[in-house]
Amino acid sequence: MPPHRTRRRIPEATVARLPVYLQMLIEQADLGIDSISSEGLAELAGVNAAKVRKDLSYLGSYGTRGVGYEVDYLVYQIRRELGLDHDWPVVIVGAGNLGQALAGYGGFHERGFPVAGIVDIDPSKVDTVVGGARVRSLDDLPQIVASKGVSIGVIATPPSAAQAACDRLVKAGITSILNFAPTILSVPIGVAVRKVDLAVELQILSYHEQRRANVQQSAQLHAVAVDRGRGASA
Amino acid sequence: MPPHRTRRRIPEATVARLPVYLQMLIEQADLGIDSISSEGLAELAGVNAAKVRKDLSYLGSYGTRGVGYEVDYLVYQIRRELGLDHDWPVVIVGAGNLGQALAGYGGFHERGFPVAGIVDIDPSKVDTVVGGARVRSLDDLPQIVASKGVSIGVIATPPSAAQAACDRLVKAGITSILNFAPTILSVPIGVAVRKVDLAVELQILSYHEQRRANVQQSAQLHAVAVDRGRGASA
DNA sequence: GGCGCTTTGTGAAAACATGCACATGCGATC
DNA sequence: GATCGCATGTGCATGTTTTCACAAAGCGCC
Numbered sequence: 001m002p003p004h005r006t007r008r009r010i011p012e013a014t015v016a017r018l019p020v021y022l023q024m025l026i027e028q029a030d031l032g033i034d035s036i037s038s039e040g041l042a043e044l045a046g047v048n049a050a051k052v053r054k055d056l057s058y059l060g061s062y063g064t065r066g067v068g069y070e071v072d073y074l075v076y077q078i079r080r081e082l083g084l085d086h087d088w089p090v091v092i093v094g095a096g097n098l099g100q101a102l103a104g105y106g107g108f109h110e111r112g113f114p115v116a117g118i119v120d121i122d123p124s125k126v127d128t129v130v131g132g133a134r135v136r137s138l139d140d141l142p143q144i145v146a147s148k149g150v151s152i153g154v155i156a157t158p159p160s161a162a163q164a165a166c167d168r169l170v171k172a173g174i175t176s177i178l179n180f181a182p183t184i185l186s187v188p189i190g191v192a193v194r195k196v197d198l199a200v201e202l203q204i205l206s207y208h209e210q211r212r213a214n215v216q217q218s219a220q221l222h223a224v225a226v227d228r229g230r231g232a233s234a
Numbered sequence: 235m236p237p238h239r240t241r242r243r244i245p246e247a248t249v250a251r252l253p254v255y256l257q258m259l260i261e262q263a264d265l266g267i268d269s270i271s272s273e274g275l276a277e278l279a280g281v282n283a284a285k286v287r288k289d290l291s292y293l294g295s296y297g298t299r300g301v302g303y304e305v306d307y308l309v310y311q312i313r314r315e316l317g318l319d320h321d322w323p324v325v326i327v328g329a330g331n332l333g334q335a336l337a338g339y340g341g342f343h344e345r346g347f348p349v350a351g352i353v354d355i356d357p358s359k360v361d362t363v364v365g366g367a368r369v370r371s372l373d374d375l376p377q378i379v380a381s382k383g384v385s386i387g388v389i390a391t392p393p394s395a396a397q398a399a400c401d402r403l404v405k406a407g408i409t410s411i412l413n414f415a416p417t418i419l420s421v422p423i424g425v426a427v428r429k430v431d432l433a434v435e436l437q438i439l440s441y442h443e444q445r446r447a448n449v450q451q452s453a454q455l456h457a458v459a460v461d462r463g464r465g466a467s468a
Numbered sequence: 469g470g471c472g473c474t475t476t477g478t479g480a481a482a483a484c485a486t487g488c489a490c491a492t493g494c495g496a497t498c
Numbered sequence: 499g500a501t502c503g504c505a506t507g508t509g510c511a512t513g514t515t516t517t518c519a520c521a522a523a524g525c526g527c528c
Contacts (some may be wrong), residue, residue, distance in 0.1 A: 010441075015486060019437040037505060046418040049505095050487055057507055065506045066494045082437050083444025090436070097365075101335030102432070107416070111433040112440075125268055130333075151443055152436065175446065176439040178432075182257055182341070184280040192442045194435050198336070198412075199345040201428050202324070202386065203316050205255040205410040206346075207244075208318025208426045209385055212409065247515060271475065283475095284517060291477055299476040299523045 010081070014055045020045050021052070022078045029071050037068035088115035089150045091174070093165040095125045095135045095155035095225070098180055102156060106129025113152070117144040122192045140164075142172040159183045244315070248289045254279050254288070256312045257261045263305050271302035323350035323384045325408070327399040329359045332414055336390060338365025347386070351378040355395070372399075376406040386410045393417045426460035 010018075022045040028036055034224035038056070042049040054208070057063065059077050063069045079085050090113050092099050102108070103118045120126060121138045128135050136144065144150065153169040155162050155177060169177060176192045179185055182200070185193055244252075258278040262270055272290070276283040290296065293311050299304045313319055314433070324347050328335050334341070338351045354360060355372045362369050371380065378384065387403035389396050390409060396415035403411060410426045413419055416434070419427055 011388070011485075015438055015441050016434070018419070018441075019431070019434040022437075023260070024418075038507095039505080044418065046420075048487065050489095051485090053506060054486085054508080061507070064494065065492070066496090066504045068505065081444075083440045083447075084437065086287060088436070088440050088443065097335045097338045101331045104331045105432070107433055108436070111434070111436075113436045152439055176443055178435055178439060184254070184258075184278065186280075190446075192439055194439060196430060196432070196435060198339070199341055199347070200250070200253040200432070201348045201412055201430060202322070202342070202345075203256075203318065204249055205386055205426055205428060206317045206322050207249050207252075207315070209322065209410055210315075212424075213317075226500050235520075245515070273475085284519095285478065285515090287475090288516085295477070298525090300474045300525055302475070430482050 008058065010058045014058055015082075017045070017047065017051075017055055018078050018082055021055070022075065022082070022084075025071050025075045025078070029075060034071050035068050035165045036074075038063070038073055039225070042120055051158055054102055064213060068193055088152055089110050089114050089148050090150075090152045090154055090178075091116050091141065091167065091169075092118040092154045092156055093120075093138070093141075094155065095120040095122075095128070095130060095163070096156065096158070099156035100130040100225045101153075103133050116148040116150045119144070138168065145169075145172040145174060150174065152178065155181055155185075169187050242292070244292045248292055249316075251257045251279070251281065251285075252312050252316055255289070256309065256316070256318075259305050259312070263309060268305050269302050270305055270308075272297070274302070318346050321346050321348055322386055323348050323382050324386045324388055324412075325350050325352075325375065325378055325382075325384045325389045325403075326352040326390055327363070327372070327375070327403065328389065328395070329354040329356075329364060330390065330392070331387075333390035334364040334404055336365075336388060337367050350382040352382045353378070372402065375402055379406040379408060384408065386412065389413045389415055389419075391415055 021041060024034070024041060028044070034045055038052040039049045039050075044053045045052065053063075056074070059081055060189075062074060062077055090108065092102055092115060095103070095118050099118060099120070103115050108115060115131075115133055117139055117140075118130065118133050119136050119138045123137070125135050126137050153174040153175060153176070155165050155169070156167045157179045162179065162183040163185060166177060166179070166185045166187060170187060170191055175190065177185065177187065177194070179193060179195045182197045184195075187193055239351060255275060258275060259270070262278070271283075272285045272286040276286045279286065287297075290308070296308060296311055323344065325338055329337070329352050333352060333354070337349050342349060349365075349367055351370055351374070352364065352367050353372045353375055357371070359369050360371050385408060387408040387410070389399050389403070391399045393415045394415065396417040397412055397419060398419060400411060400419045401412070404421060404425055409424065411419065411421070411428070411431045413427060414431070416431045418429075421427055442462050
């Protein structure tokens with residue numbers, strides 16, 4: 001039996017880095033580079049070389065000692081592991097600001113996630129055209145999903161409509177959801193959800209800004225205290 | 235000396251969850267709820283109650299045993315810790331599809347991150363109006379940053395322009411960057427970067443879809459094997 | 469004022485992730 | 499075809515995050 005039939009589970013942290021390696025490898029391939037070391041890839045991906053090696057070792061032993069990794073082959077293997085050897089059409093729910101931008105964003109299609117359709121509950125938005133796709137009614141969701149074999153849904157609705165959108169996606173047969181609304185969705189087990197909340201990202205940055213400011217202030221206070229101490233002792 | 239002058243460092247994982255708690259607490263406050271237990275908050279935030287308690291304990295002892303947490307007070311404390319007691323204006327670089335959507339997205343302003351300006355290198359985009367803001371030249375960046383006290387920059391350029399955009403942001407005095415381009419940025423130490431890559435998110439979902447399919451297939455194979463075994467042994 | 473109920477806050481254990489350091493094995497060179 | 503140099507793959511130590519489990523403590527009721 002081939003050893004990769006029953007594949008050992010890949011740690012989530014590694015799964016999250018594989019797409020980055022993939023991207024970098026594709027860039028290198030386009031530049032005509034056909035071999036790369038863990039150190040080289042680590043530099044490109046902004047991580048440490050041991051981590052790269054350990055991550056890649058979960059896929060199998062695809063490197064050559066003393067040499068490095070063959071770029072094309074690694075691309076092939078990561079693609080296969082991530083399930084990127086075929087396209088995954090996505091359906092977008094919500095044709096507001098963000099939904100429209102996503103539908104018009106070429107990067108999706110280019111990276112294997114063509115937009116199979118965009119739907120909205122608002123009749124005044126239905127049949128308008130955004131980013132080359134005609135907005136369809138939310139009621140058409142099951143038909144779009146079934147006819148195009150869609151398994152990934154993207155929620156780009158206002159927060160108040162997100163759970164309802166989610167429920168309809170699940171009912172239509174969607175099993176993975178990318179949620180842009182600042183809402184915690186509840187889904188049946190077996191449905192994967194990832195959340196992207198722009199405000200949360202900014203708030204995390206805000207924490208670091210805040211902290212930086214505090215540290216500086218505290219350093220100043222400390223300096224003053226030291227000066228006082230000196231003055232007093234002199 | 236008050237114990238929170240030299241505040242212990244909050245783990246990164248906790249910092250990433252605080253904004254979610256905050257959001258949920260604000261929702262509860264709006265509903266007129268003024269007290270909540272760790273269990274209740276955990277449910278809302280989609281995490282486990284012990285984690286909520288440990289996370290909140292990093293801020294200090296703000297709960298009441300046998301009762302729970304006072305919603306308003308907790309909101310105040312989390313806000314303070316995250317540095318959200320004042321607005322943080324942001325500047326957006328890149329007025330393409332995504333940049334325009336971000337500029338027009340009300341959620342930013344609403345949650346304390348007003349758009350101080352949006353700039354683009356393309357002269358044909360300059361002076362067009364998107365989402366209520368006039369696009370300005372990339373050359374105006376230092377002036378925008380200085381005059382409005384901006385410390386957070388958002389990169390919404392094509393990947394090939396991202397590093398250059400980053401360099402100019404840093405030179406203009408920006409110390410935190412939210413990067414939407416699928417590019418690893420190199421920045422001087424002291425500058426915080428967070429990356430949001432939509433394709434990466436989809437690829438992670440793809441991995442789980444792929445895996446699901448494999449497991450099912452493998453289960454089927456296994457069922458067949460079992461049946462064979464039975465048939466043979468019967 | 470004391471008792472019991474409830475929920476916090478936190479040590480300690482377990483699980484997970486990272487990074488080091490080096491044995492292993494491959495290719496190149498002589 | 500033996501030797502050398504180099505980069506992989508991995509055992510092990512370290513650090514971080516999650517989870518458990520329970521003592522400590524506030525509130526209401528008698």
